[in-house]
Amino acid sequence: MSEELLQIGDRIVALAKAGEQVEVVVGRSTSTEVRVYEGDVEQLASATSAGIGVRVISGNRQGFAYAGSLDQDVLAETLAEARDNATFATPDEWLGLAEPDGVAVPSLDLYREGLSKISTESKIDLAIELEKAVRASDRRITGIDAADYADGVSEGAVVTTTGIRAASRDSSCYVSVSCVAHDGDDTQTGFGFSVGRMPEDLDIEAAAADAGRRATRLLGATQPKSGRATVVLDPYVTAQFLGIIGSTLSGEAVLKGRSLFAERIGEEVAAAAFTLIDDATNPLAYSASETDGEGLASRRNLLIEGGRLNQFVQNAYTARRSGTVSTANAVRGFSSTPSVGCRALSLAPGTKLQPELLADLGDGVLISSVSGLHSGVNPVSGDFSTGAEGLRISGGQLAEPLREFTIASTLQRMLAEVLAVGADLEWLPMRSAGVSLVVRDVTVSGA
Amino acid sequence: MIEEAVISRVLGQALRTGGDFAEVFVEDKRSSSGRFDDGKVEELGSGRDRGAGIRVVVGETTGFAHTADLSETGLLAAAEAAAGAARGGGGGVRVVELSRVDTSSQPVGTRPEEVAKATKVELLQRADAVARSAGGGAVKQVSASYGDSRRRILVANSDGLLASDDQTRTLFVVGVVAAGDAGMQTGRRSIGHTMGFELFDRYQVEDLAREAAEQALTKLQARPAPSGALPVVIGKGGGGVLFHEACGHGLEADHIQKNVSVFAGRVGQLVASPLVTIIDDGTIANEWGTFAIDDEGTPAQRNILIQDGVLTDYMWDQIRARKEGRALSGNGRRQSYKHLPMVRMTNTVLTNGDTAPEDIIADTPNGVYVAHLGGGQVNTATGDFVFGMTEAYLIEDGKITEPLREGNLIGNGPKVLEMIDAVGNDFEMGPPGTCGKDGQGVPVGDGVPTLRVTSLTVGGTAA
Structure with a gap:
């Protein structure tokens, strides 16, 4: 299948003029999405989409164009547009496509042929089963606003005039649910999900139990008093936090003077318990992929080791300009040029599960979810402030639920104040893995 | 874009399995962009997205399929897929006669x-x-x-509607x-x-x-923002995002029908300070959330949501309005032909009061003045929402003093609406926004005059 995408790339690359670098990214995906409500199908969508992105570098100038179609006339027009766009860019001597670097492409087994043979009816049944399981988990669950099953196969190819010819293919599926719990006048919400490559990988019971637990354990929550506290971030919250830390370690942010950590390679930037790895070759990662957005083989990158900043992540351009090599961290879809980003982040896990971390801690606040990360965290200045919900930790155990408060600090300070990393590492449907994380001296703002 | 006769045949095919309602949405979007960064014109880009989304509704079930192939064959195949997903009892051939709705797109001076x-x-x-x-x-x-x-859309449905817009x-x-x-x-x-x-x-x-x-x-020069509950004065313009989050999402009929909104069942009740009138208006000339028709073909409207503190109505799309047998409000929107429409805001505004903005600040002994807001997020079921302050100052003794570092504010929608005790007379629209819901982003506008909330929790780090 992917051979067809490579051939589309080959045909356009063959049209490159002398002195011109051309990169073609072709993507195609099929997906099924089911939403059930009160035992019936509310929405069922099936779709195939495809598109192409063309990057042209000529005379040290770069231009780009994309089209959400693989029609012949559109392909030629896209190349012409990209070429025309290049003539308006500022020359930049560091521009250039990725080149084969000898790193072998790992074989990650991310595609399952069987997914296309699963009947729509059995997909619907999974979503219905999930909805039922959440309702049954607790009598205080009064509503399920969405119970979803979704799956997809995506294929991609990158072909360049510099000798890159890479194709990849993966399949994935997930179930997710969000529910509402009531008790008296109080309302709380919870969500749960499970991800896999085939429906048989999905754990419906666990997803349902998570959603029910998240909603019911917050019933009766009150606003805490303001003060400073040690917080324990639930795995899902830590994964979101790692995503922000990852963005500060981009070679592009460093080059453009937007990284907190520029000039700090080799220095202590975090507590010793903090070891951060970006590894898209880990097949357990939801975002695992054999190659990056420029067609280079994925590889394991150790970013922070025992609190010491080890390296930044790079794509071909930022690496060349920084005098180093690409770490295969080009991130993109067919509709954009490659930026630089972490692809599958995780912390090296510690030895204790969350109950043991709570027992060691004694008093603090468990943060079960955060909101407004996109508006309250500035990865350039490091200011960190986010809405939060959770439970008080008292005498080493979970105590009363808390809502409508914020937690605030700075990214620099939070990294330095990491007290422990849990043993409960789990891969989530995002570019980072979750794990319990204990952080000292965070400001809690409430009543 | 596509011949009427073809669209009629595609709708007929979509209804083949007994659908109650079928719709064809065709989109042809061209975009261009330029990015200057780090002292250089890094890149000019161009994009083209073209395709059709077809949905079929049978009872409570919606089947949906989309295609980038706009030939009659491609459209019929998508119609077949959507119809297959939403299988009804009846079936048979239905002929759909289309009648064009006259609409006028926002004028464009220079293309x-x-x-x-x-x-x-x-x-x-x-x-x-x-x-x-x-x-x-x-x-x-x-x-x-x-x-x-430039986004050209065409919508046709089995009720006979045929409408188009050029945005x-x-x-x-x-x-x-x-x-x-x-x-x-x-x-x-x-x-x-x-x-x-x-x-x-x-x-x-x-x-x-x-x-x-x-x-x-x-x-x-900013110092850490305070931590804790304080009076907050929201500056004119971009402060509208506060109401987008505090009540806008909670007034979307999909949340109401599933009873996951704190505003469900409250039409006719006092839900806000009597100083508060909130309108969602897709007709304001040239605004970011303005259009001639929504993505279901309904002409844009001006809908009063809250008048003098009383909840007057929710916002509706085709599916939810059909269910309750009520009029459409022009709030059915989608990110692209690849997405199903749902209830979305357009330009959400809180109208002028009669207090001079400088009097509101002078009358605030101590608190926070938020000049510019970042994005926000809300949990419609609980009403708890946050929004970021990207430019804020301390108010001391009725005067704006020192700048503050960034942070989030947190509050509860229904409580905050009741705690508005001053509304200025200096209404202004804010900057363009993108509203995200269920994975889809659509352009929206917001606007407010200067106003004061008696207490919001400020998420800073200062004692």
Whole structure:
């Protein structure tokens, strides 16, 4: 299948003029999405989409164009547009496509042929089963606003005039649910999900139990008093936090003077318990992929080791300009040029599960979810402030639920104040893995 | 875009399995963008997205399929897939007769696609030069981006509706990083309207660049924001995002019908301070969330949501309005032909009160003045929401004093609506926004006059 995408790339690359670098990214995906409500199908969508992105570098100038179609006339027009766009860019001597670097492409087994043979009816049944399981988990669950099953196969190819010819293919599926719990006048919400490559990988019971637990354990929550506290971030919250830390370690942010950590390679930037790895070759990662957005083989990158900043992540351009090599961290879809980003982040896990971390801690606040990360965290200045919900930790155990408060600090300070990393590492449907994380001296703002 | 006869046949095919309702949505979108960063024109880009989404409704079930193949064969195949997904009892052939709805798209002065790329590049260069010259060397990095899009849509459905719109939007954004003794700070300004290149007759990119630089430079002197509950004065313009989050999402009929909104069952009740009138208005000339028809073919409307504190109505789309047998409100929107429409806001505004803004500040002994807001997020079921302050100041003894570092504010929608005790007379629309819901982003506008909330929790780090 992917051979067809490579051939589309080959045909356009063959049209490159002398002195011109051309990169073609072709993507195609099929997906099924089911939403059930009160035992019936509310929405069922099936779709195939495809598109192409063309990057042209000529005379040290770069231009780009994309089209959400693989029609012949559109392909030629896209190349012409990209070429025309290049003539308006500022020359930049560091521009250039990725080149084969000898790193072998790992074989990650991310595609399952069987997914296309699963009947729509059995997909619907999974979503219905999930909805039922959440309702049954607790009598205080009064509503399920969405119970979803979704799956997809995506294929991609990158072909360049510099000798890159890479194709990849993966399949994935997930179930997710969000529910509402009531008790008296109080309302709380919870969500749960499970991800896999085939429906048989999905754990419906666990997803349902998570959603029910998240909603019911917050019933009766009150606003805490303001003060400073040690917080324990639930795995899902830590994964979101790692995503922000990852963005500060981009070679592009460093080059453009937007990284907190520029000039700090080799220095202590975090507590010793903090070891951060970006590894898209880990097949357990939801975002695992054999190659990056420029067609280079994925590889394991150790970013922070025992609190010491080890390296930044790079794509071909930022690496060349920084005098180093690409770490295969080009991130993109067919509709954009490659930026630089972490692809599958995780912390090296510690030895204790969350109950043991709570027992060691004694008093603090468990943060079960955060909101407004996109508006309250500035990865350039490091200011960190986010809405939060959770439970008080008292005498080493979970105590009363808390809502409508914020937690605030700075990214620099939070990294330095990491007290422990849990043993409960789990891969989530995002570019980072979750794990319990204990952080000292965070400001809690409430009543 | 596509012949009427073809559309009629496609709708007929979509209803083949007994559908109650079928719809064809065709979209042809071209966009162009330019990005200036790190002292260079990094890239010009162009994009083309074209396709159709077809949905079929049977009872409570919606089947949906989309295709980038706009030939009759491609459309019929998508109709077949959507019909297969939503299988009904009946079946048989139905003939759909279409009648065209007259609508007039927002006028466009100068078509952006007819403006030379070099002219667009020059705007970026001018913004960069002005931002870099501010602050005597403290400005360390500048990015500027330009974007325009022309989105032509056609909607036809089994009720016989046939409507189209031609939507042109133009956008310009400047971002600045400044560095000082206490680290780096950022500034950002954006303008965007549903209009063509005449946007730049109305606004000078130099002003935008200067303001973005000033914001970053001012914040270099900022001290940590307070922590805890305080009176908060929201500045005119961009403060509208507060109401987008605090009540807008909670008034979307999909949340109401599933009983996951704190505002369910409250029409006719006092839900806000009597000073509060909130309107969602897709007709305001040239605003970012304005259009002639929504993505279900319904003409844009001005809908009063809350009048003098009383909840008057929710916002509706086709599916939810059909279910309750009520009129459409022009709030059925989707990100693209690849997405199902749902209830969305357009331009959400809180109307003028009669207090002078300076009196509101003078009457606040101590608190926080938020001049510019970032994005926000809400949990409609509990009403708890957050929004970020990207430029804020301390109010001491009725005067705006020191700048504050960034942070989030948190509150509860229904409580905050009741706690509005002053509304200014200086209404202004804010910058263009993108509202995200269920994975889909659509352009929206917001606007407010200066106003005060008696207590919001400020999420800073200062004691």
